[in-house]
Amino acid sequence: MSQRRRTGTLALAALVLLVGGCTEAAGGVRGTPGAAGLRDPLFPKLGNGGYDVAHYDLTLAYDPATGRLDGTAEITARATQDLSAFNLDLAGLTVRGATVDGAPAAYNRAANELTLRPRDELAKGKEFTATVTYTGVPEPLTDADGSKEGWLRTADGAIAVGEPAGSMTWFPGNNHPSDKATYTLTLTLPAGLDGFSNGVRTERRTEKDGRVTTVWHTAEPMASYLATVAIGRYETGTATALGTVPVLTAAEALVAPGSAALRAEIPELLARQVKRFGPYPFSAAGAVVTRDGTLGYALETQSRPVFPAASFDRATLLHEQAHQWFGNSVTPESWQDIWLNEGFATYGEWLYAEEYEHVPASTHFARAFAQDANWAFPPAAPPAAENLFDPPVYQRGAMVLHKLRETVGDDVFDEILRGWAEKYRHANATTDDFTAYAESVAGRDLDALWDVWLYGDEKPEKP
Structure with missing residues (x-):
């Protein structure tokens, strides 16, 4: 009362x-x-x-x-x-x-x-x-x-x-x-x-x-x-990642056997991502896997992402783990900047596939470039709430990072990727923060890149 x-x-x-x-x-x-x-x-x-x-x-x-x-x-x-x-x-x-x-x-x-x-x-x-x-x-x-x-x-x-x-x-x-x-x-x-x-x-x-x-x-x-x-009713698994980080996974009994092998890979996958993204930002890690029918998507819930069983595959796990750096530690200042979450996590998938599965990131870029759905709006400007999780936020967001990598070279790009996660660790950031940071590390103006790939309304004639 x-x-x-x-x-x-x-x-x-x-x-x-x-x-x-x-x-x-x-x-x-x-x-x-x-x-x-x-x-x-x-x-x-x-x-x-x-x-x-x-x-x-x-x-x-x-x-x-x-x-x-x-x-x-x-x-x-x-x-x-x-x-x-x-x-x-x-x-x-x-x-x-x-x-x-x-x-x-x-x-x-x-x-x-x-x-x-x-x-x-x-x-x-x-x-x-x-x-x-x-x-x-x-x-x-x-x-x-x-x-x-x-x-x-x-x-x-x-x-x-x-x-x-x-x-x-x-x-x-x-x-x-x-x-x-x-x-x-x-x-x-x-x-x-x-x-x-x-x-x-x-x-x-x-x-x-x-x-x-x-x-x-x-x-x-x-x-x-x-x-x-x-x-x-869950079955659990425990491990240690990166020497000190406790890993706790939980899977509903019905889907525990089918998810056990991939859950056991979490420490190794985190170690590989640390090499690319920098120090892991949290004091715990893991995953929760539920039976299908309740949750229609995976989500990067901090330190312990959740997955419906049908979505618990290596690519999705890598995506949600990449969010621990990009989205969870470095968090957007507003929802309009969500490409800083999804574009980075998607490109994290491409980088893993390139290094460990021998599929060049350029292959993923070419596929994304060819898909009309990725050109519905600029990744930094979803027009409405219902577009928050549309393809441009993910795929075209990743394309921005690939073009940045092509423009500045692998060494500078790696410095940008790791430095961004370090500079805004446990903080909030905007798209303008990212473009300014990338230019400061690259030592050059990148407006031509941003104008076309980040903010442009039209699909370029060539990739």
Whole structure:
């Protein structure tokens, strides 16, 4: 139940919030509400202004029999303006209560926006903790391209994927790639079920009622769309990659035998990618493989990509592992820059095939050049949300990198590829950042290349 009517003063404050006004707190802070959306070119309502999240501490209990999720989200953040109120993205679910720095906070729901007004306004630069308790049966989202994301129920559990918006179906947050944070996730399930998430599992315990709790920690910054949970009956495998990185794989029992051999290759494949991309950016690695029918695509969820069994092949695994550098560590500032994820991961496939399977990258380039679908729009300018995962973002994005390689030569290209991953490690970047960085390493103007291959509307007469 909302706390807005606790006192007359608080009720008036909540009314001011709803009409977008500002008030002056006793401490002298004169704040305004944070923006309810970051005006992303493709998803203007995603994300929120006025604060920057440092850490999510999520405590979840799930009952697959009913589909009910009970959650507490403790969000540590810093105010980036004098703040009278702020929003969190949350789809569905029922909010039971909210506090800011331990004091009850007024809250209001409007569509996918949860607005919190702290009792005391927050000065710019102040670190604060917002806690939201919630419950309900999460419902998946249907994307503009018709695919499903968010919290997806399975026969005996669930799997959560969030690109671009689905994470708000199971926890409240600043749901935009520009605001990355570390995570701790505590997951409690009925006995007999396994649960997995990102990062390193730091604890496993049996509760007095027989339920099993696991705790997962993601030490490196992560965009909300890369958070995942997998619940069900899984078979696991463990290994070590790169000398120190723990590798944990999980496959639903039905598809575990067929996926075991490729899962066992993950340490070797990561070692080969490190030679090309530079140091692995995370403290854990692995994969989750689900039976077909729930998830219609693979996703590069941070440190532990998820795959439907039909998509768990070497090329797709390499693609999602390449995302750990390009997309997960170096994350786009806005969704319009997604070719920095998909073009790089696709070219990573081409580079692997060239070095280890004796198929030149030029062969893949020629095939991509010949396909009309790759010329529907420039890779750096998907025209609408439904085009986020269209061929130009992947194939033509990779073509940009191949033309860059041809223009600057292999040695300089390798320096650009590794240096880009190093310079923006655990940060956000834009297309302009990349073109400026490539030119700085190459020591030359590359506008002619960008004009045709990155931004051009027309297909060149020759490759």
